[in-house]
Amino acid sequence: AQSVTQLGSHVSVSEGALVLLRCNYSSSVPPYLFWYVQYPNQGLQLLLKYTTGATLVKGINGFEAEFKKSETSFHLTKPSAHMSDAAEYFCAVSGGKLIFGQGTELSVKP
Amino acid sequence: EAQVTQNPRYLITVTGKKLTVTCSQNMNHEYMSWYRQDPGLGLRQIYYSMNVEVTDKGDVPEGYKVSRKEKRNFPLILESPSPNQTSLYFCASSSLQGFQYEQYFGPGTRLTVT
Numbered sequence: 001a002q003s004v005t006q007l008g009s010h011v012s013v014s015e016g017a018l019v020l021l022r023c024n025y026s027s028s029v030p031p032y033l034f035w036y037v038q039y040p041n042q043g044l045q046l047l048l049k050y051t052t053g054a055t056l057v058k059g060i061n062g063f064e065a066e067f068k069k070s071e072t073s074f075h076l077t078k079p080s081a082h083m084s085d086a087a088e089y090f091c092a093v094s095g096g097k098l099i100f101g102q103g104t105e106l107s108v109k110p
Numbered sequence: 111e112a113q114v115t116q117n118p119r120y121l122i123t124v125t126g127k128k129l130t131v132t133c134s135q136n137m138n139h140e141y142m143s144w145y146r147q148d149p150g151l152g153l154r155q156i157y158y159s160m161n162v163e164v165t166d167k168g169d170v171p172e173g174y175k176v177s178r179k180e181k182r183n184f185p186l187i188l189e190s191p192s193p194n195q196t197s198l199y200f201c202a203s204s205s206l207q208g209f210q211y212e213q214y215f216g217p218g219t220r221l222t223v224t
Contacts, residue, residue, distance in 0.1 A: 043200055102150055
C-alpha cells in the first residue's frame with residue numbers, strides 16, 4: 001500500500017527566499033511521485049513527476065524535486081520564491097492510483 | 111483547448127435534495143475520476159472509471175453514485191446529500207496509459223449542504 005505525508009500544513013517564506021516543501025512516502029513497489037499545485041479557485045496542475053531515471057526532476061515555474069529512496073522523500077524546492085508561488089501544494093504517490101498527501105499551503109511575504 | 115469542465119462551480123443545497131455535478135473532458139481520455147478535497151485530508155478518490163460502462167469505487171464512495179454512458183462525460187450524483195458531503199469536488203481524466211502518471215483536473219465544484 002502507498003501513503004504520503006507532507007510535513008507542515010502551512011509554510012511561509014519571504015519573497016526571494018528558498019522554498020522547501022517536505023514530502024515523505026511509503027510504497028511497497030517502486031513509486032511514481034508527483035507534485036501538484038492548486039492556485040486559488042483553480043484545479044490541480046502538475047508541477048513535476050518522477051517515474052524512473054534521474055532522481056532530480058525539474059518542473060514548471062522553477063521548481064524541482066529530488067527522489068531519495070534511502071530517505072523515502074521527495075521534497076520540493078525552489079531557490080527564490082515569488083509572490084505568484086502562493087498556492088497549495090500536494091505531493092502524490094502512484095502505485096496503481098494516485099494517493100495524495102494532506103497538502104501544504106505556501107504563503108509568500110513581500 | 112484540452113480541458114476538463116465541471117458544472118456547476120458552486121452549489122448550495124439542502125439535505126436530501128438530489129443533485130448532479132457534471133464533468134466533461136475533450137481529450138478522448140478513457141480514465142476519469144472524482145475526488146473530494148477536505149482541509150487536512152488532501153484529495154480522496156470517490157469513484158473512477160476506466161472506460162464507458164466501467165466504474166469502480168474509490169476510497170470514499172458512500173453516498174455517491176456515478177455513471178459513464180459516454181466517454182467524455184462522468185457525472186457525480188448525490189441522491190440524498192447530507193452536510194458531511196459539504197466539500198470541494200474535482201473531476202480528473204487521463205489516458206489509460208497515463209492514469210498512474212498524470213491526470214488532468216477540472217476547476218472544482220464547491221458544494222455546501224445545509
